[in-house]
Amino acid sequence: MKTSLFLAACAAFVLAVGGCAEFSRQTATTVSPNPPASQTSTYRPYYQANKSPYGSRNAAPPRPENQQTPAPLPAVSAPAALPSVPQGKVKAAILLPLSGQNAALGQAMLNAAQQAVFDAAGTNFELQPRDTAGAGGAEEAAHEAVADGAQLIIGPLFAADVPAVKLVAQINGLQMLPLSTDTTLAEPGVYVMGLAPGPQVERVIAYAAAHGAHHFAALVPATPYGALVEQVFHNAAAQKDGLVIDEETYDPAAHDLADKIKNLAALRDQIDALFLPEGGDNLKAITDQLTAAGFTTAHMHVLGTGLWDVPDLARQDPLLLGGWYAAPDPATRRNFIAGYKAAYGQEPPRLATLAYDATALAAVLAKRGTRYSEAELTNPNGFAGLDGIFRLTPSGTVERVMAVNEVTPDGARVIDAPPTSFVSARK
Secondary structure, eight states: OOOOOOOSOOOOOEEOTTSOOOOOOOTTOOBOSOOOTTOOOOOOOHHHHTTOTTOSTTOOSSOOTTOOOOOOOOOOOOOSSOOOOOTTOEEEEEEEOOSGGGHHHHHHHHHHHHHHHHHHOOTTEEEEEEETTSTTHHHHHHHHHHHTTOSEEEOOSSGGGHHHHHHHHHHTTOEEEOOOOOGGGOBTTBOOOSOOHHHHHHHHHHHHHHTTOOEEEEEEESSHHHHHHHHHHHHHHHHTTOEEEEEEEEOTTTTOHHHHHHHHHTTGGGOSEEEOOOOHHHHHHHHHHHHHTTOOSSSOEEEEOGGGOSTTHHHHOGGGTTOEEEESOGGGGHHHHHHHHHHHSSOOOTTHHHHHHHHHHHHHHHHTTOOOOHHHHTOTTOEEETTEEEEEOTTSOEEEOOEEEEEETTEEEEEEOOOSSHHHHTO
């Protein structure tokens, strides 16, 4: 693991009470904001670099009087024995795949979580990484976390691991913050932190309708994700008096796009907005065939979801240039990405911000002297993090505000800023 800390600015996490409402398994490793005295860092947090009202390097988000500024975060290493834990420590476990085929993703998310500890934690907070890919899987990792005194569980990452961890958490009276995007897992005490696609679809359809789109069409994958966004797409278009003139569903594994695109092409001149809820190689295959079929953006807009929220999208898919999608404002995580690249030599995965925000939430609540009760976690004012303002609801869903982004040659450009609070979001 790299021992260097972030040297570029990252986004600090704020409790927004006034505004927005394959490394080896290390089961004994903990992360604490108490480094050796000789360890230093030139890190400058996001809120200083962006001239936040919090001000100077030693300023921090609102906290109880006399709370000390967090010290730099030490590198994670496997201690020879379990460390002694000072009295009054508030412990949160983070469950990630730290070995096996998903170790690189898990480690990147742990890197982000460690940075959140440095940015947001007081001296009373301890983060405990646990490997969900080790012997016994996520369930055993959860049992270990409980045995080591965890008062909150962050993760797991994959939806398939959530039920087993949820059972352990519920038996022990703990709240949990899964990092999955499967919102069907949400329930009281299980706050699904992933970026839900439904609100993304509603936001971009509403924006398109407000800017002249009346006739909508869609090319939707026959997957659980596709089924979810398809229903939201229909409802959102209807709410804005839009007409869905064609919708084609395809099997990504069957390569049956040709006939679907031929059907769309027959109505090409009538389409104001074409919805493509895909990403990666599948999206590239679709746009290539659409271009060959004569589709251009001269008289229509191409719409997407947060799956488009990746670097250099226009260079990969020229048909998407000028396309619209809803996602968190990229400016809120720009410094985090720069700092991560400086420390690790590569872009963080898009999911890294989920680990950061969940960990920072845990750290801020601990610093404020609270425990992880439903009342504290579901503060109606919400919280502000790398993915913008969000709030946890008693039902387990996580509400977020979204920007509408336009695909440009230089990356995403915000064309409709997100609301600044949940009050303004309702207007």
